[in-house]
Amino acid sequence: MPAEPPLPDPDHALAPLAGHETLLLAVSGGPDSIALALLAARWTLRAQKRIEIATVDHGLRAEAALEAAQVGEWARALGFAHNILRWDGEKPTTRIQERAREARYRLLCARAREIGASAIVTAHHADDQAETALFRLTRGSGVAGLAAMSIESRVDGLALLRPLLPFRKSELERLCAAAEHAFIRDPSNENPAYARVRLRRLAATLAAEGLDAEALLRLSARAARAEEALAWSAAHAALELSAERGPGLFRAEAAALRALPRELLLRLLTAEIARIGGGEPRLERLERAVERLAAALTAEGRFKTTLGGTCLTLAGGALAITPEPPRRAEIAPQP
Structure with a gap:
């Protein structure tokens, strides 16, 4: 023993x-x-x-x-x-x-x-x-x-x-x-x-x-090693990406985003959504949105959705992330 x-x-x-x-x-x-x-x-x-x-x-x-x-x-x-x-x-x-x-x-x-x-x-x-x-x-x-x-x-x-x-x-x-x-x-x-x-x-x-x-x-332990590598790669991809970042704004050319691996695109968007919207959506919602965005990037099409308090808009060859506009309060009809 x-x-x-x-x-x-x-x-x-x-x-x-x-x-x-x-x-x-x-x-x-x-x-x-x-x-x-x-x-x-x-x-x-x-x-x-x-x-x-x-x-x-x-x-x-x-x-x-x-x-x-x-x-x-x-x-x-x-x-x-x-x-x-x-x-x-x-x-x-x-x-x-x-x-x-x-x-x-x-x-x-x-x-x-x-x-x-x-x-x-x-x-x-x-x-x-x-x-x-x-x-x-x-x-x-x-x-x-x-x-x-x-x-x-x-x-x-x-x-x-x-x-x-x-x-x-x-x-x-x-x-x-x-x-x-x-x-x-x-x-x-x-x-x-x-x-x-x-x-x-x-x-x-x-x-x-x-x-x-x-x-x-x-x-x-193996997942932790992989996560460390992915986080490092995502951070470097974000630094190397030519993008406009400001209070309440992220804007990047579609061609630059199209070249990113899907996982790095997801992590990049997660960080920007958290920065602009102040929250982080559930992984499943992020994944569905990224799949649709990636398809639109490949087809050079258009895409729009709201996520985590932000609005993502792909149009004119660029993706913009801005704060989601406040919802208009419903007005009760006058008697």
Whole structure:
């Protein structure tokens, strides 16, 4: 039987945090987030940083308030300030996990700004990464979606750090066991009403066909490499493209756009739509629009559509992207 790998080393595991002076750790009380707190407590740079722990109480389970209070006791025992962030108000009845996630990050960002933190740290691990890749695979995600999570990303202008992504959940549970530290099991992780739980229950069947966690992690890593190359190519294509860019305007000659590979054209338009319209349409809508635009470019025809708060118009040998005009309010007829 192969020997178990050594427990995660705090200085190695938390190296991505070193560039931040004030950090907010999101700790729910599960084994992964307790492992994060234990590593932070033993981190060589701990004395040089301001570190606070926050627990989000979504108010979705009766036990959640008591669990958050328990995490507070554990955090203070490790020498960290602790704050409970409550998601108040009426709760949605659909897409509950997605909306709870949005609320969680909204609350965490608000607390991070209150304490002057430049980064939020979560305990996502390798098993979460594999699960995310599988979840997105079942929904037909593109390359960026299959790349799943990165160790560092951004959320509402703050750094979002996931230093435990290289570690398996079993390693983090072993760390808690070695420290003889208790943790909380969230019963929602066993609720088949959630898609991720149903996928988790298929793990053994998928693994028997070769699609185990290691395979999903390889897929995610390869997708991340491809995404990096595509993002680099799209950025360079945008720089090299002769185009007029201004507040509320993008204009480029059709011939220059016609020469771009379809994926780079999609990424270029996505960036300009976000810049001018202030939002990013769903990938499926973008893909349909790009297919129609590419056909019009090839045929040297005309094209017009609205997307993401912008108006795309191909005419006169050029494509223009401008803000979508406000819709005229309907006027009720006079009695």
